[in-house]
Each structure stands twice: as C-alpha cells, then as structure tokens.
Amino acid sequence: MPTQLDTASALALTPGTASPAPGVGANTETHLSSPFAYEPRQHIRTALERAARPDYAAWLRYVESAAACTNPIRLHGNLATVDTRTGEILANRHTSDLPDGVIYKACGNRRHIVCPACATTYQHDAYHLVRAGLVGGKTIPDSVRTHPAVFATLTAPSFGPVHTRDVRHCTCRDKTRCTCRAAPCHARRDAPTCPHGTPLACWQRHTADDEQLGRPLCADCYDHAHHVVWNHHAGELWRRTKQHAERHLNQLARQRGLPKVRLSHGKAAEYQARGAVHFHILLRLDGIDPDNPDAVTAPPDGITSDDVIAAVTLAATTIAYTTDPHPAHLDGWTITWGEQHEIRPITLSASGDALDDQAVAAYLAKYSTKGTEATGHTSRRLTVDTIDLYANPAGTHPERLIAAAWTLGHAPGWTRLRRWAHMLGFGGHFLTKARRYSITFGSIREERAAYKRAQALNGHDPMAEGHPETVRFQRQADLDTKTEETTLVIGFLTYAGTGWHTTGDQLLANTAAAQARERTRAGREELAHDSWEQSSSTPLAA
Template sequence: MPIQLDIASALALTPGTASLAPGVGANTELHLSSPFAHEPRQHVRTALERAARPDYPDWLRHVESAAACTNPIRLHGTLATVNTHTGEILAHRHTTTLPDGVIYKACGNRRHTVCPACATTYQHDAYHLVRAGLVGGKTIPDSVRTHPAVFATLTAPSFGLVHTRNVRHCTCRDKTRCTCRAAPCHARRDAPTCPHGIPLVCWQRHAAGDEQLGRPLCADCYDHAHHVVWNHHAGELWRRTKQHAERHLNQLARQRGLPKIRLSHGKAAEYQARGAVHFHILLRLDGIDPDNPDAITAPPDGITTDDIIAAVTLAATTIAYTTDSHPTRLDGWPIAWGGQHEIRPITLSASGDALDDQAVAAYLAKYSTKGTEVTGHTSRRLTPDTIDLYANPHGTHPERLIAAAWTLGQTPEWAGLRRWAHMLGFGGHFLTKACRYSITFGSIREERAAYRRAQALNDGHPRPEGHPETTPFHRQANLDTKTDETTLVIGFLTYAGTGWHTTGDQLLANTAAAQARERTRAGHEELAHHTWEQSSSTPLAA
C-alpha cells in the first residue's frame, strides 16, 4: 500500500501552546531534545520517537481500527458504559485518558485514489453483496443459483468525435491491460475539417494510457451541455429501460401461460475517458409469490436468458425521452442510450460467451471504487468560491464540462447540475441494487461490528498455549441480547480533526496494518493448503 507522507502535523499551531480541543488545529511539531534529533527525515524521526515511548503498544492497540486509513477521523468527548437492561450508567470516561486524547475512526471513503485501505474494504463488501445475489448466502436463498441472469453494459451516445483506441479483436485476458495493436483513431481519406478549421482525422494508434484518449478532436464542436445533461438523467433513463424490459418479459409470460416475473438488478456506474458514465448491470430473473411479494422465489421455467437478452436489447434500442425545457434550449435535450451495448449470460462456470458469477461480482466491486479520475479531474463538491479553480468554458475537456454543468445549473429547476458539477453532472450512487436483489451494505457492516465486538469480549481468555481465545461469530441481534455480560458503550463525541498527528504516526500505523494483513493472508493460504492436503490424502471410495 502506498504511504503518503505529506499529512500535516496535528499538534498546536505554536510550539508550547495548547489546542482548543485534543488534536485540533495543528501543523507544527515540538523540537524537543531526543536521541533521534540527528535524523534529518521528519517522518522517520517522529516514528522513532513514538516507538520509543513506553505506551507505544497501547497506542498501537488504540489505533488498530483505523491503522490502515490514510486520513482517519479524530473524535473527542465522553464514553459512557450503560446497562442495557436497566439503563444505568455503570462508568464513564473522557477521551483525554486515551492515547493522543482522541478516538481514531477510519474515513470510510470508497475512492481508491483517496484512501486505498477504506476503498478495499468497500470493494470487498460490494463483492460479497453482488455475489450473494447470484449464488445465495447471507440470508439470500441458495435457489438463486438456478435463476437466469445476464450481465449488460450500456453506454452513452456520441456528443462529438473524441480520440479513441480501436482494438477490433482483443486477445488479452485482462482487457484493462490490453497490449494489442490498435487501429488508427479516426482514419479518413478525405481529411475533412470542422467549421472551426480543425481536421476531423487522426492517424495515431493510441496506447492504453494515452492522455489524448477521450479528448474531443474539436473542443468547440463538442456538445458539452448535452453531455452533462445526459449524465444527470442517466439514472432515469435506466429506470425506464428496466421497466420496459420487465413489461416485455411479463407480456411474454402471459402469452406462454406463465405467472408474473420481475427483474432484480445490481448496477455499477463507471466513467469513460471522455467523461460520460456507462452502466454495468447484473439482471436476475425472479418469480413473484402472491402471498409474499417480498420473498425471493424461482421464476417459471418458460423464460430463458435468451428472452432476457432480447428484452433488454429491445429496451436499450427503443427507450428515449426528452428533458424538460431549459432557457438555453427550449425544446429540451434527447436522452437515449448509445449504439454500443453488450449483454452476456451469467453462469456458475463460464463457458463460451458466458460470464461466471465471480467475474461479474469482481467487475461491479472494482467499478464501485472509481470516480472521475479517468477523466483527469478530481475534486470535492464545488462552491462559488472554488468553481473558478476547475471550470473554464475555453479550457480543457473536463473544465468545459464542469463549466457547462455550473452554467446550466443557474436555473432553479436545474440546480442539481450545480450540486453535481464536480461529478460532471452525474448525481447517482456508483453501486445501486434493487431492494430484493441482495443484502445491504448496512447489514454487512453490522455483522463486521458484531464480529469485532465478539472478539473484544473474548480478549483476556488465553488458550493453554497463551494465544487469545476466539469464540464463534455472533450476529448483532444475538450479541446485543446477551443477559448479564452485555453492556452498551455510548459515545458523546465531536469532530476533532482529520489525519494522523504526525507523519511518523501514519508510517507506524500503516506499517502495523500492512503486517497484520500479511499475517492474515498467510494464515488463509496455510489453511487452504492444509485443507487441500487433507482432501488429497483421503482415499476415493471404491
């Protein structure tokens, strides 16, 4: 994991003075005499000083929950231990009694470019969420394995010619690292020019990481306004597309004398290099139980994956609508899918043109941690004070898109474009699902919290060998309803700051977290090897 060493210190603004709250408003460090004063590198010196303290093991245990985070949240306040049966406060303490006087909490950011550790956790959660909807488990019935399912990719239309990488027959196993020889970008013998005098031809064979990819051949001809408006309405376009496909399948079911069905989906959004979003969608066919509409039941046998592919293809090629009027365009903008779309069946073991469940779950989980980085733009939500830093109607392609979204958002009915200008108009979540498709992120996080709480309750019960004893996993509900042993810790906490106190603290915490991950990985490999040895040594039945 890359370690950033440019995090400002969180000590007092002036050496020798105290902050208003623990860990607040700090950017300087005290230069006290220490045996490591000769070390010229500040992050190494502060790390050595921290490690030399007698309370260093306690500090490591204290920051364990956020050790891998790049920018943890620091909280300070009071912690109260409450009896869950009587409501009596059994004990309370202030965070000033804890190491550094604060509690560290992982930032939880889903973007890999912002915090790789938290994004990895989010990606793993997304993987299990998506895969549970395909193979069952985690309260999802195992019968979903037999439901027909497809994986579709729907793209935006063209808003102007852009530089592309044309690979007609890719033979690479990993398409994201394609090394195949590309065809010329835009090869034309007549070499026409646009009204602005720019040649609409490009003979380059762009490499995979070429900065020109996604950039318009003529930025003045490109319809940036239509682009950001399409991004803003992409979610509504998908809703109508799914509705149309589901209606078509139910009409087909009636013709075949079958009961009603529904489509359950999981969807991930990804930005193309040109800044337009496209959707990767998993569609699973379910039946409907009239007595229990929320139950996940098997669909009738008369509907196949070919029927789903035909229904989605029909919807993607026919569904279109026009937006509301805008002062700059009274007749609105047309919203429809582009001509490039791909729909493939999903099986438990990929063969031919089909995809397997693990690959689909990995695809959606990977896309869920991405953002606008591929376009060359990254920023937080923009305000009138910061918009000039990123928007320019005569600047680069991303700057023109942001300027278009900000300008169109001046109209009150279109204010959403300003709110999501930093996302090039797209305001949807990057990973969404139907309510009956699978479990939720919240349930996964509750189970993780319950597991960690169960581990904490078992601390201090050593095995004969001296290793900590770990009891079986308890779900949140079971853990919170224990009788005499269970108490509830309520925190009255406020925000104290963001980031580690020193770059040395970050180095030590991230290193400890990396070592813990390596031990876990090695343990998993050893367990898998041990299981394989046992299975291979078992004689086959005659």
Template sequence: MPLQLDIASALALTSGTTSPVSGVGANTEASFTHELRQHVRTALERAARSDYPAWLGHVESAAACTRPILLRGNLATVDTRTGEILSVRHTSTLPDGVIYKACGNRRHTVCPACATTYQHDAYHLVRAGLVGGKTVPDTVRTHPAVFATLTAPSFGLVHTRNVRHCSCRNKTRCTCRPSPCHARRDSPVCPHGRPLACWQRHSPGDEQLGRPLCSDCYDYAHHVVWNHCAGELWRRTKQHAERHLNQLARRLGLSRVRLSHGKAAEYQARGAVHFHILLRLDGVDPDLPDAIVPPPPGITTDDITAAVTQAATVITYATSAHPDQPEGWHIAWGHQHEVRPITLSASGDALDDQAVAAYLAKYSTKGTEATGHASRRLTTDTIGLYANPEGSHPERLIAAAWSLGHPPEWRGLRRWAHMLGFGGHFLTKARRYSITFGSIREQRAAYRRAHALNRSHPGSEGHPETAPFQRQAILDSKTEETTLVIGFLTYAGTGWHTTGDQLLANTAAAQARERTRAGREELAHQQACSSSASLAA
C-alpha cells in the first residue's frame, strides 16, 4: 500500500515570511510567529524519535531547500558489465517513505538555498574562463578580455534615478544625491494631456522608478517584442564584432581569432532586459578547432572595445511581419552601453576577474522581481490574474505579450508572457569559454559520495578523496563504475512533511554552512601567516 504524506508548507525561517510560490508546497498554515509552539512541538517529536539521525542523514542533500521535491518508487542496483539487476529497494523502506531532492531553483525569491548553490556554481564557471582551472588552461589569464553592458532602447519616457557621479562602493545602496528625474524648462504635455516633466529626485526604492510618465504613450508592443528578440540581436552583435576583429587580424598578418563569452541577463525596473557580457579573445588552431589557445599578439583590449562598440551601434534588424505590425519591429540596442577591460588586478577603469565573476553570478539568480511582477508560466486560466491592458506597468506588458502571441509564428510571446516576452536563459556562455554546470554538479555529487564513504570507512587523514575535475563530455563517457543505481521514481509532492521537519533540517544545514565558513576563514588565516613568514625570512 503506498504511503500517503500530508504535505505541509515550506515556510522560510524568517518571522513573517511565507512561501513566494503559489500552488503545491505553498503556505497553507498560519504565520510562523502565531504557530511557533506547534512547530517547535513537531520538531521535538521528530528529534525524539529513534530514527532521527537516519532521517537527518537522509534529507541532508535537501536540508536547506525551502520546497524540496519528494520522489517515490523503486531503486534498482544494476551490474554495468552484465546488465544484471543485483537488488531492488523501494523508497517505503526509507525515512518518510520518499527521497528528498532539492528543488534546484535558481531564483532567490523562490528558494534562497538552491539559488545560492547556483550562484556559487556560476561564479566558478565564469571565473574559470578568466583565470583557468577546472580543465580550462591557465593560459587564458593572458587573453585580452572586456566586460560589456548593452541595454534596450527607449520605448517611452519613464521615471529614472540619475546619479551622474556615484561614489558609493555598493551601488544598490547608493546614497548620492540624484539629479531631477526629467527636468524641463518648459512644461510639455503628451497627446493625452499628461505632463512630460518630473522634478523629483527619486530614492533607490521609489515605486515610481521604471514606470512611464504616460502609460498610454508607452510602446508596450515594441517593448515585449524587443525582449523576445534580444537573444538574436546579441548573436548578430557578437558575430559582427568577431568579423571586425578577424578583418583587423588579416590586415596585421595574424591568424584567425574568435570571441568566447559569458553573458548574464538582468531586468531593469521598466521591465526591459539588458545584458552584462564577458568577452575573451581566443586564438584558433586549425588542427584543434575546439582547443582553447592564446590569441596572436597584436590585438588588445582596445581593439575588442572598438569592435564591440561599433557592433552595438550599427547592428539592427527588422522582425518578421505581424498582423498588428505588417512591416515588423525595429530591433536595435539602446544608446547607453559600456565596455571596460578586465585584468587580474584591477587598476584605473579596469575590472578584476573576481568582481566580474561575482557580478554575473549575482544576476544569474534574479528574475522579473525588479519590475514588481513574479509568477509561473501563464495559461488561459491564469492570464486574467496578471494581465490588464489598462492596469499597472507589468500588467500592460504581460497583456501586450499575450495579445501579440496569438499568431502561430509568434506563439513564443505567450509562452514567455510571465517573463515579459524574454525567453532566453539568464546565464549563457560560449561552448569553448569554460566548463559546464553539468560537470560542476557531477563533481559535487562525486565529492558527496566520497564523503559518505569516508564517514563509514575513514581514510588515513579522515578526508574524502575525489577524482580530478573533468569536463562533462568526459564524464558522460566514463564507464569505470561497476554498478549503477537506477531509480524508477514518480513525483510524490513538494515541501516538507511538517514545518518542524523544515526547522530541524534547515538548522542542521545552517550549522554545516557555519562550520564550512569557519574552516575557510581558518585556511585563509593560515595562508596569510605562511605568506608573512616567508616574506620575513
């Protein structure tokens, strides 16, 4: 008889907060503050059970997740050489009768713990492409690299916070005095009779930021179509910049080059996507086209900056025809773009590799929250909850995407209406730029397996031993394992059995993170002491 679970909410452990996602696993209980006694009681009941240590080890991989996925079914151990099934085990023999799997969501507003893991992976992925390591050759340190920011054009006047010379180290908490939003000597009005001037000096958290001065004048259709076509615009821009650099190389008598990139997308407050892009110059070996080789000397970061700037200025194209716009929409970059060189130790206007990697990783975990909207994929049953042609700014954007997506060739606008038309990934990279997320996750899984074996069979030093880091293609082709565990699993729910269970699991995960942090600080202190001692000697 299958085990039936009463899936409760997955509350965050902050007083007064609830699960941000509606539906399965959402908050169905009262506030954490009002139900504190009940949660503590269920936590104590779990901790008093004889199988508590086994349960805590069972949920370890998903302990910090706010909404873990529950899986039920059979686990078969198979001999990879003969294909023989050695044993079969049902999840009913496990604690709670299910397997807990972290949701893996990259968005901080949905699951902070899984988003932090994703952010750390993104940081190492991006930085490996700048300094080497993790199968990326160390010679990439010498490759010229730049960091570019490309923005969307204007679709209508919006409220902005204009700080001409910001001196704050943390831009998100800027306290500099901004200029007036839209200062005008005259007092112009739009055709709808609304003023086109704003003398306010908006604070960073002002709700007016990104909202149009006149919503009826704002071109919502062009806005969502631009978001939808931003990926193709970037592809053409990179292609043009690479072609420009190869023309320069031919004039200098040098061999071919190519640009490898890592790119993060970010929503502005007005709901338009803009890109933060890392571009690294590589050489091309005709005999080894997939190898990462140094570029020929003679092409500098200034040349890359000029190529990217020119491409962002001249590249433009028209979309295919639409019943509402027979001539198509004009797709081009906005006038505001910035390209800065990257060095291993920043100086002047240059950026250092750690800052760039952290910058891209941070934005890879964000979504449409900056616009004031957050939802799952919309359907005909739910579109009315979020779309309104006469409503707020996000509601009008969603309504425009849904309305324009009725022709079959434009159906993608409806599919991505909840993302305001943008259907691309928030962190992308060129195939040769760096490693993959898959290889990073496989290495983490290998470490955890070694750690689990080490706990039962400790080695001479008590530390797990893992295999060297490998690319995903190599990991996919490995056949060293003699046994394989295959899961015949089905979805059994989302969330923790009780909020007390989440309290215990999250507390254990927080203690583990604190031990890891303390260990890192101690290692950093020992390295600093060793460096000081060597310099003194």
C-alpha cells in the first residue's frame, strides 16, 4: 500500500482551543520553533521532530499494531496485570507512562476507501474464511473438497432504464479494466420519449469510467422508492431463496431414496453502479448426521452440482413476496430477483465453465471491502442535521435514493430505512456465511492475537524450537480454559481521540509498517525459493 504523505491531521482545526469532547483540540498540531523550522513541508518537519526525540524507538514499538492504519483509535486509562488464580492485581500501569500517553489501536474498518490497511487485513481474513469452507483446514474437515459446490450471482430487478456498458464479447483477462468496444447503450430505431419528455434512447458507447453508467435515462420515471425498499428486503429475499432451494434438493433426495441434505453458503454483497445490491454466493452441499447435526459431513453420492444449479435456478426464478403496506404504497412492494443471474460449478482445478476455488475466495473477499463508492456516494450514518447534505428529491440519482429512504423511513415499522439511508436502504452485512460453512472472523483474529502475543514474549518467531505455539482457532469461550497463562492484562480504557497526532507521525508509522510488510514478503519469497530448491534437488525414487 503506498504511503500517504499529504494526509492532514485528524485532530481539531484550531490550535490550543478547549475541547468539549475527549481527543479534540488539545492535541492539535502546533507550530513551535524547532531545529527543523527551515523545512517548509509540515509533514517532513513534524516527522524530523518526532525522530529526533529520545523515545522515538519506544514510540515506534508501541504504535506497531496500528502503524499502517489511516485513522487509529487512541485510548487512555489504566492497564492492570491480574493473577488469574488468586485475582490479585500484580501491577497497575497508566497509559501516561507510554509515549504520547495513549495506546493506539487500528480502526478495523472493512471499507478500502476509509482505511486501505485495515481493509486489506479484513480482505485476507475473508479469503481464508471463504476458502476454508471449500478446501478444509482451520478445524474444517478436508472432506469438504469433495462436496458439490456452485457459485451464483443474483441481481436486482429493473426499476427503470439506466445507462449501461454492454460488452458482448470481452477478450480482456482483467474484466475490471476492460478496454473492449461496447455496444450502444440503448439503441432504438424510433426516438420515443417518456411522459417527462426525456428521450428513451442512447446511442453512446460508454467507457468503463463513464460517470453516466448506472444513471437513469429519466430520473423522474425511475422508481427510487421501490429501489431502496428492495435493497432493504434483499436479505430476506435471499433467506427465502435458500430455503426453497434446500426444500427442492430434499424432495429430490427423497425421490432417489437418499438421506437429507443442506446447503451451506458464504455470501458477499456488492453495489451496482445504479445503487442496487446484488449477491455473489458460494453454495456447498453437505450431508446431515442425525447423531451430530452440527458436524460437517459429506452429502450422498446421488446429488451432483448440476442438481444444486437446477435448485438454485428454480428458486431464483420463482421466489417472490410482497412487503408490508406503507402509507405511500398501501399494497406493498413486490420483492423478487432480476432476470440476470449466473450459476456455475466450482472445482479445485477449474476446467470448462467451472470456477477455481482460489478465484472464488478472492472474488468474495475483494467485494467484502467495498461499499457505496461504486454509486458515487460515500458518507457515514445520516442524521437530521446531515441529511440535507446528501438527500435531494430533485437531485442526482444517489441523492434521490437517499431522499426516498429517508422519506419512507418516517412511517411506523419502516424506521430502519432512515438508519440505513446512507447505504441506500441496504442494512445487511457485506460478508455473511452459514454457521457450519467455515470458521469465524473471531477465531482468525484470536489466532493473530495469540501469534503476536507469543512473538512479543519471545522476541522472534513463536514457532521456533523451545517456544510455545499459538492458540489454534479456538472459540472465545474456550480460550481461558485452554491456555496456560497465569496472568491476565485488563484494560480500563476510555476513548481519547481518532487519528495520528501529526502528519509526521502518520508518515513515520506508515513507512515503518510498509518496511515491515516488505521484509515479510521478502522472507516468504526466500523461504519459498529454498523449499523449491530442496524439492528439486531431491532425487526421484527408482
């Protein structure tokens, strides 16, 4: 990730002012005289001032865990070391003894546009989570490799014609940077107009970065209300679709004299340019063990991936339901999938129309870090004080969608539309999975924390000879009973602020993190090269 050199401080704008809230105002960058006053660039000057301090090495060590974060959380308070056997407080330390008087914690935001470093960590975790459900490992049995699996993409219906880029024969290896010549957007022999007098034809061949993509041909004809309501109910539509597919597969199993089966899924949501979400779904067929329903078992041999594709296709084309009535639409809105959907099998060695497991895992992980930026809108949760900045019933397409969600959300029973107006009505998680599909994010994070804790205690790789191994993918409730630690560090911490104290601190921390990542990458490449040389030098058996 490139280091951001020109990112402004996240603290208050007025130096020396009193602060009504913790972390604002008191730590603003000041322009004091220093040996580096000759440096006109502020981020370089503050970086030199920090590096010249005697506690610079200690500061780098304490910010290491959040060094690559764009907006780290600063916490202050007490850290107590407690004997887990007796409950005695062995030591008590205040963060004022640490550099800057605070503890830095990475923000953990999953959106790449907000914090690229934390989003990259989330993406890597998502990749391992999704792929473990396909190939096993990390407490998932390796037998899942033989389970039939498919990858489905389900889209929203049309709420009105929009500008599109139609490439019928794409030859680019990277579809996100396609340079193929597109077909005309909405070619018509006649020149019809809508009731508002807007032409319903477009002969333009849009490029991939055209700002018109996803925008309605006529914004007044577009059904913005139905659009945000569909986004709001998309999660329930998927739940019913999966239920229907499972019922169809179990009916098929009974007809063939086979035991019951179930579908385990991993799902990522993505915004289209028009602002409607669509789902990328990985579905794995599992069997059911009557004696241990929570176990991941192989399905019967009589059901194949073609049967799963047929079941999901049938559910996607038939499932529909009507929402509760709304004062603006007493009959409710119809919630159903769009006509465009794609369902393909997954294999460990992709061939023909099948997809590779690594490609699917990377695909879902990539979209789990995205948000509404594809629509041209990015904001945090909206309130009555900020809604007017982003909503306009006569404005741009995203502004109309936000206005529709906010207006519809005033009715009783529909208030969640206001809560998720900044997400255009969609309030679901961007990456979800069935409980039995794979491991959890929590187990992955506990594994990382245990590794770093052992690394800090031992001063080097915790897997080296004579040093303890890390805790391997255990539930949070099991950690206290399965670790051999006799002391526990409890933090009584409160929020002190967000962001780095100065742009120079951010430059130094991000640079140190980039160098650490480069050392890790070089080390991995060296280990892989040594492993390859050893395997190639081993003589083949006669």
